Amino acid sequence: AQTVTQSQPEMSVQEAETVTLSCTYDTSENNYYLFWYKQPPSRQMILVIRQEAYKQQNATENRFSVNFQKAAKSFSLKISDSQLGDTAMYFCAFMKQIQGAQKLVFGQGTRLTINP
Amino acid sequence: DARVTQTPRHKVTEMGQEVTMRCQPILGHNTVFWYRQTMMQGLELLAYFRNRAPLDDSGMPKDRFSAEMPDATLATLKIQPSEPRDSAVYFCASGFVITRGRLNTQYFGPGTRLTVL
Numbered sequence: 358a359q360t361v362t363q364s365q366p367e368m369s370v371q372e373a374e375t376v377t378l379s380c381t382y383d384t385s386e387n388n389y390y391l392f393w394y395k396q397p398p399s400r401q402m403i404l405v406i407r408q409e410a411y412k413q414q415n416a417t418e419n420r421f422s423v424n425f426q427k428a429a430k431s432f433s434l435k436i437s438d439s440q441l442g443d444t445a446m447y448f449c450a451f452m453k454q455i456q457g458a459q460k461l462v463f464g465q466g467t468r469l470t471i472n473p
Numbered sequence: 474d475a476r477v478t479q480t481p482r483h484k485v486t487e488m489g490q491e492v493t494m495r496c497q498p499i500l501g502h503n504t505v506f507w508y509r510q511t512m513m514q515g516l517e518l519l520a521y522f523r524n525r526a527p528l529d530d531s532g533m534p535k536d537r538f539s540a541e542m543p544d545a546t547l548a549t550l551k552i553q554p555s556e557p558r559d560s561a562v563y564f565c566a567s568g569f570v571i572t573r574g575r576l577n578t579q580y581f582g583p584g585t586r587l588t589v590l
Contacts, residue, residue: 392578400562402581448516452577459570459577460506460529463516 361451363464370439371472377424378434378467380449390452391425391432392461397445405447408432436469444471475499477567477582485588491553494585497546498567505548506579507533507540508564516564522548523570555589562586 360383370376382391393405408416408425415423420440424433436443449464478497486492498505507519520530525542533540537556542548552559566579 394581399583400586401583402564402566404578404580407578459504459568459579460518460521461508461516461566461579462518465515 361449361462361464363447363449363467365467366465367468367470369470369472372439372441374439375435375437376439376469378436378447378449378469380432380434380464382430382432382449382451384430384451384453386453389454390459391423392450392452393421393423393432393434394448394450394463395443395445396448396466397442402448406434439471441471441473443469445469477565477580479563479565479582479585481585482583483586483588485590486555487590488556489554490589491551492555492559492587492589494550494563494565494587496548496550496565496567496582498548498565499580500546502567502569502580503545504568504570504577504579505542506566506568507548507550508566508581510562510564510584511560519550519563552587555587557589560587560589 362381389410391408395403395405406418406421420437422435446466446468448466450461452459480495504523506521510516519533520540522542539551562584564584565582568577568579570577
């Protein structure tokens with residue numbers, strides 16, 4: 358069974374700093390997808406960034422980038438120039454294909470606080 | 474700006490009552506997922522549909538939960554009878570699958586916060 362582990366329950370940094378959130382996963386599959394979702398206090402789940410496992414190039418979205426290490430099964434999220442609005446729970450998720458549809462398996466989340 | 478919508482946003486009910494949660498997927502999406510989020514279990518997949526057909530509901534308690542898609546614009550999750558342990562935030566997500574193996578990003582609705590007293 359696929360599992361996703363986020364080893365940092367909570368993190369806190371100052372505004373404008375760079376922060377890295379860790380995620381490791383376990384799978385025997387070769388083709389899969391990885392995601393980071395953000396959940397602010399509003400509880401809305403917002404897609405931050407996604408990575409296709411067959412792509413070696415790390416995905417980037419503005420201030421957000423990932424360090425995808427397929428052999429190590431590691432998928433960390435780096436937030437540069439952090440902003441107060443980045444305060445949220447961040448979930449790493451692994452997508453597996455089951456019966457023609459794709460199911461997300463989530464980690465337990467990291468609560469990130471950006472301090473002014 | 475296409476979004477998944479869910480109603481109601483909040484629901485407080487008493488144990489034993491029926492609860493129905495509704496979801497409108499993004500127009501054109503052909504997959505719908507129901508998730509439950511609790512402090513103890515985190516995010517769990519309850520059920521998913523593709524082209525309105527239920528493909529897997531193994532994560533859902535069968536005796537009291539049911540999920541349906543009456544049409545392409547509406548998905549429902551029903552709990553009957555509800556119990557206090559069902560208190561959680563229920564998310565609906567939708568996506569689009571063309572062929573097997575292609576990326577299907579899931580877009581989440583705002584969730585329904587259910588409290589069963």
